Amino acid sequence: MLDPGIDAIFNPKTVALVGASGEEGKMGYVFAKNLTSGYQGKVFLVNPKGGKILGRDAYRSIKDVPEGIDLAVIVIPAKAVPSAMKELGEKGTKAAVVITSGFSEAGPEGKALEEAMMEEADEGHVKVVGPNCFGVYNCNIGLNASMGIGASEPGGDISFLTQSGAYGMAIFTFAMDHHMRFAKIMAHGNKAGIDDYEVVRYLGQDEETKVICLFLESVERGREFYDEAKEVTLRKPIVATKTGRTAGAVRAAASHTAAIAGSFTAYEAAFKQSGIIFARNGMDMISIAKGLDWQPLPRGKRVGIITNSGGTGVELADLCEENGLVVPELSKELRSRIGGLIPSYASARNPIDMTPIWSKFVELYSEITRILYESDEIDVIVPIVLQRAALMPDVCTALADTVNDCLSRGLRKPTYVCWVSTRDGLRNMDLLQRKRVPCFDWPERTARAVGGIASYADFLLSRGVDLEGR
C-alpha cells in the first residue's frame, strides 16, 4: 500500500499555502503563483491580514480554511512554524512541506526549533517534508508546490528525489530542455520527518514512476534504504548521485580494512549490491535516466559503434571498454554486409567508420543501424553523430525513424547517440530526442551512461530477472 502521508504530498486534493503573499518578489507570492497555475485541486491561501491575493480570498488562519487540508505548504518564518504545525495537526492535515530555512542547518537554536516543529507534527500525525527545502512537484496533475519554474508536461514517468534544492532543480530543468518528462519530484532538505527509504519505497510502488533518480548528500537509515532499494531495483531502475561525506566518525584505524575503506566505500558497496546505478554527477544521472526511460534495456555489453570519424570512434571504443563494455570485432559475414554499403577504404570492423562521405550520411547512418538491429552480435548501438552529420537534419530524422521502426518490429535493443556538434547543430538533436532517441554529449559522457545502464541490465540478468518488455 502507498504510504498515505507521502501520497498526500504528491496527490493532494486540497492544498493550503501558509504564508501566501500578494507582494511580488516574496516567497509567499512565488508559491501562490506556482500553486494556482496548472493544478486542478483546491488551493487555500492563508495570510493573517486576510483580503485578496491573486484575486482569491485569503484566510486569516489555518483554522479558517473551510475544508480539510491534504497538503500544507509552509513559507512563514522559522519561529512561527511550530505553532502553525500544531494548528495543522489539530485540523487533521495529512502532510506539510516546510520550505522555510533557519532550522537544524543553522545551528543549535534552529535545531531546537526543528525538534519543536517535529514534536507538533508527530502529535498531529502530519507527514513533513523539509524543512529548508525547495518543495515538491507532481507534474502529472500540474502540481508545483515549489519555488521552481513550471512542471514538465504531463505523461512523464521519471521521479526525482533531491536533497539539494537549487542544484536538483537545475538538473530537472536541464533535463526538461532535453525533452525528458517527470512524474514526481521532491526536495527533502533537512529530512526531519521523512527518510530516504520511505520515498524510495513509495516511488517503487508508484505506478506512474518508471525510473527513480536520487541526488543525495547523505543517506539516513542506510540499512533500511539498502533493503528497500534491493527490492525496488528488480522492478524499476534507481539512479543515484551521492555527494559529500558521511557523518561517520573518523577513527584511528587499527586494521588494514578500516584504513583502506573510506567513508564512501559503504555507499559504493550498498549501491552495487542493491543494483542502484551510481552516477558520478548530476549530469550523468540525467543521461542514464534518459537512456533508461526512452530505450529498452540492453541484453548484453557488446557495443556497435557507427562513426564518420575514426578518431572519435576509437576514443569512444576505449572509453566503452573502460566502463565495462565490450566493442567486439564483427564477424566476416556482418563485415561484408556493411562493407557493401561503405567505401572500400572505410572500415566495417567496429567501430564501423564510414569516413566523411557526406553525400551518403543519411542512408548510411540508418542502414548500418538497421543491420546492427538485425544482427545478434551487438547488444547496444551507438551512432556517433558528429560535426557535419549533426548539421544535417535528414540524418537525425532518418536515424530516429529507423530506430523506432526496428523497436516497433520487436527488436529490443537500445540505441544511444553520441552527439558531437557545434552549437548550430543543437536544434537537430531535438529531432532525435523528440522521438525518444537519447543523445549524450561527447564520448566520455556517452560511455559512462551506457556503461551504467548495461551494468544494471547485467545485475538483473545475473539475478534471473526476465527482461521481457523492459
Add this chain to the structure above:
Amino acid sequence: MRPKAAEIIERARSEGRSLVLEPEAKQILQAYGVPVTNEAVCGSPDEAVMVAQRIGYPVAMKVVSPQVVHKTEFKAVCLNVPNDKDVVEIYRSFEQEAMRANFDLSGVLVSEMVTGQEMIIGSTKDPQFGNLIMLGMGGIAVQVYKDVSYRLAPVTELDVKEMLSEIKGAKLLYGFRGRERANIHALVRALIAVSNMLMELDDIVEMDLNPIFVSSQGVKVADARILLS
C-alpha cells in the same frame, strides 16, 4: 551466539581488552565454520617443541600479546621453523623481544605452515550501513595495491562471485599460467561463514583475516585480528 565465541568475547571484556588475541580470534572463526591453521598456544620452549612435533615441521611461530596489534612491526613472527633446536631458540628470542619492546608475552603460537594464494577478508562497521565486508589480495601488500572489493554483510554466493570479478589478482585463483586452480567454493563458503558471524556478533567492529591461504586444498586463515566495540 555460539557458546565458544561468547566465552572468548566475555573474557576479553572482563580483562578490559578490545583486541581479541590471534588464537582467540581463530577459535571464534572456527566456531562459525571458518577453517583456520592447526595450532596451539605454548607457555614454554618444551611445550613449543612438543606441539611442533605433533603438527609436523616446518612450523610458524608467533608472539601472542595483547599489546601487539601488527606483528610485523616487532620481531614477533617466524616462518618455516625447521627443527626442535630452532623452535627453542626462537622461543627465547621472542622472550627477549618482549623485554626489549616492553610488551607482555602471553604465549607463543605454534602453527602449521600453509601454502596457497594469500588473500584478505576484513570488516569494518559503517555508521549508516552496518557491517562492511572486504575481500582482496592479501599479505603485507594489501595497503599498497588495494586490490579489494567491498559488500555489505550478509553476502550471498552471487555477491562473493561479483566481488571476485572486481579483484584483479583473483585471476591467480583460476589456474593462471599453469598454477593449480584454487578451490573457489571453499573461499565462497568461508566468506559467507564470516559474514554470518559478523551478523551474529554485533560486538565486532573491525576484523582482519590476513593472510588467508587459498589453494586447491581449500582455505585456511593463517592470521586473524578482531577488534571489539
